[in-house]
Amino acid sequence: MRNYGDFLFTSESVSEGHPDKVADRISDTVLDAYLEADPEARVACETLVTTNRVVLAGEVRGPAAVEKTLIDRAREAIKDIGYDQEGFSWKKADIVSHLHAQSADIAVGVDSAGEKDEGAGDQGIMFGFATRETPELMPAPLFYAQTLLERIRDYRKQGDPRGAGLLPDAKSQVTLRYVNGKPVGVNSIVVSTQHEANMSQDTIREMVKQTARDVLPEGWMCPDHEFYVNPTGNFVIGGPDGDAGVTGRKIIVDTYGGAAPHGGGAFSGKDPTKVDRSAAYAARYLAKNVVAADLADRCTIQLSYAIGVSRPLSVYVDLDGTGKDVDEARLGALLNEIMDLSPRGIRQHLRLNRPIYSKTAAYGHFGRIPDPALDNFTWENTDLAAKLKSALNR
Known part of the structure; x- marks a missing residue:
């Protein structure tokens, strides 16, 4: 984008x-x-x-x-x-x-053996991204699309009247209006949500509209004629009974909502020796730290690997013209120095060999707030920011 x-x-x-x-x-x-x-x-x-x-x-x-x-x-x-x-x-x-x-x-x-370090579990390219559009350093359209569904889930599970009668299956779509490259408001919202058979569409529409107002910044709500809820009518039969589901088919939802490139590999069900997952987490971690260090307003990082090879084949940095007196090639080399980007190095640095993945399966793998009790979403930490700034100033 x-x-x-x-x-x-x-x-x-x-x-x-x-x-x-x-x-x-x-x-x-x-x-x-x-x-x-x-x-x-x-x-x-x-x-x-x-x-x-x-x-x-x-x-x-x-x-x-x-x-x-x-x-x-x-x-x-x-x-x-x-x-x-x-x-x-x-x-x-x-x-x-x-x-x-x-x-x-x-x-x-x-596997590691003798003098050979642990190699990547497959070949591939992985991307990480960060932008100042939200405090979480995520693209705003995806952030609000995710947050809207999370809030509907919370209301449903907590017995809140704003979720009464709604069922687990739902989709959202948020279109933001940008002026001079910055998001300023919502142009349209689409929500399809499964519901109990006795509910009227007018009731569901009002419930979802209130939830959208709860989530969006003041003054950002779209015009009423651009607010669509269950556009096809009833949505009673849903979930796996309505459509078959398969692991790994929502890779854009899982990452940056189309605002940044995607290498093509899915995450869920894969242990962290699989760089599809762990290197994508590392790339997000590095991109987020670049932006948190105020080196740029946007940062895209690409990593590439070969199966069985421990080191990344390439580290690419693109600041999309927002860099602040930073040479992208030098930054890429520096990132490869200050973090061990081998599969083992990533797993150890981000503490990935733990049962922390069930909570990543919905509402995105990035932009999430770590739970201190679980020590999860470690790739969202910005603990490298100060080190990055210091290294660049040497």
Whole structure:
């Protein structure tokens, strides 16, 4: 997304009850189960959800006893999301696991041995991004699209009248108006939310409108004729009963809402030796620290890896013309110096070998506020900012 001129920009989000997000949540629940038992476990879990059926597939390496708990853990995840409906119920769903041992060929390339350090779990490119558009240093359209659905979830689960009768599946889309490259208001909002059969669309519209007002800055609400709720009418049949869901299909929702490039790799269900996940977290961490250090107003970072190779093949920095007397090539080299960007180095620096992933499965992996009790979302910390500024001033 450009940082100049007047324009409209749109991002979408989906709730924790969206079928693809149900799949992501179960995959990350499986990952957490293995990491809880063994911090060095290897997991690549894919989940399919459909009408009262859940299928787990993929590769794992970890304590055998964990697999016996996975079906119960998947049920608990579905229960927490809120599904106990005729077509998809945490009690009645048929859940099967087809997880099997990790390929020995992959293990040879990834594991450390002798003088060889741990290598990347796959080849690929990963991007990180940060912008001053919000205090969380996230693109504003995605931030408000995510926050709107989070608030609807909170009202629903807390028994607040603003969420009464709403069900877990929902999508949002927020279009912001930019003037001179800065967001100044909402042009339109689209929300589709699952609901109980006896609710009127007028009631749902007023509930969602109040929630939008609760979330948006003063004076940012869109005109009434640009506020769309359940545009197709009733949305009673939803979740995996309405559409099948698969792990890893919401990668733009998971990252920056289209405001920044994406390398193509999904996150959920993958242990942190997989650079699709861990290096994307590292790139966000570095980009956020660059902006937090006031070196630029926007920062995009690309990292690239080869399977079995421990060091990144490239580190690229783009400040989108907002850099403050900073040479991008020098900054890229410096970032590679002050943080070990090998898979092992990233995991150790961000403390990724822990069961912290279930909470990442919905409402985005970035821009989240770390929970001190869980020590999660460590890639959102800005503890490198002072070190960066000092190093550049040497």
